[in-house]
Amino acid sequence: MAEPDPRLDRIFFALSDPTRRAIVGRLAGRPSTVGELAQPFSISAPAISKHMKILEGAGLIRRRVEGRRHHCTLDPRALEAAQDWLSYHRDFWEARLDELESFLEESDKSSQQRSETTQRKGSKRMKGTTP
Amino acid sequence: MAEPDPRLDRIFFALSDPTRRAIVGRLAGRPSTVGELAQPFSISAPAISKHMKILEGAGLIRRRVEGRRHHCTLDPRALEAAQDWLSYHRDFWEARLDELESFLEESDKSSQQRSETTQRKGSKRMKGTTP
DNA sequence: CCCATAGTTAACCCGTTGGTTAACTAAAAG
DNA sequence: CTTTTAGTTAACCAACGGGTTAACTATGGG
Known part of the structure; x- marks a missing residue:
């Protein structure tokens, strides 16, 4: 398959x-x-x-x-073959549309976390050893 | 379109x-x-x-x-876009499946005609002026 | 701080694409 | 027979695709 x-x-x-x-x-x-x-x-x-x-x-x-x-x-028939491949893979995924949503939500969350992390790192560096 | x-x-x-x-x-x-x-x-x-x-x-x-x-x-969505294109063109054509049949029939007919034509040409040449 | 991990970018090789022009084959028409 | 007409093949070219190795960035863990 x-x-x-x-x-x-x-x-x-x-x-x-x-x-x-x-x-x-x-x-x-x-x-x-x-x-x-x-x-x-x-x-x-x-x-x-x-x-x-x-x-x-x-x-x-x-x-x-x-x-x-x-x-x-x-x-x-050739068009049909292509269509079959597409249908198979798209249907497979559309059954999980919720996963795409959560994926996109995670994208937002992680970009927020990213800036937080950068902040934290920043403050650590502020106190840190500066050779 | x-x-x-x-x-x-x-x-x-x-x-x-x-x-x-x-x-x-x-x-x-x-x-x-x-x-x-x-x-x-x-x-x-x-x-x-x-x-x-x-x-x-x-x-x-x-x-x-x-x-x-x-x-x-x-x-x-990208898969869907491809599928839409395929559907449009295939459906368009499948509505004319009879044309494909007649096309294939013509293929047979023309190959028969081809040999007939070749024969006729041959007989013309047989009588023809041979320089 | 040092090293391993995840992944990308850079430079290079070679085969293929998409286009060209020129030359060719084959059928129709004069 | 001569000339169009329909289409392909041949040779060539610039650009690109898919692969490589080497070097680089950047995060994570000891």
């Missing part, structure tokens, strides 16, 4: 780039060719080609070559 | 590394110090420190410095 899973590496990495997320976004609307997908971006065709390969390698998109056009579609 | 959002860049990127996902996994159980989190990994302390900074920069963890210990806790 916590195996490294390199597939998630690729999925999350693919989604960490804004251009690639935008491509997925356009693809969520309707299947498109690589050229159509590239149109709104002001980067070169080879750059798009690389992005597509990363998305494909992550299993996020599927490609159907038809003549000289490459038709692409989203494969929601 | 499709702004670049650099925060998602950092969240997804942070989650693209197996060590960092494992750290989040341990943190989903209970808050821990950096040292406790580092214990199961066979990498150096500075390496862990960098991972923590990336997770913190992505807003995935919060840190409370108490004496010389750094207590860390998960901030589920």
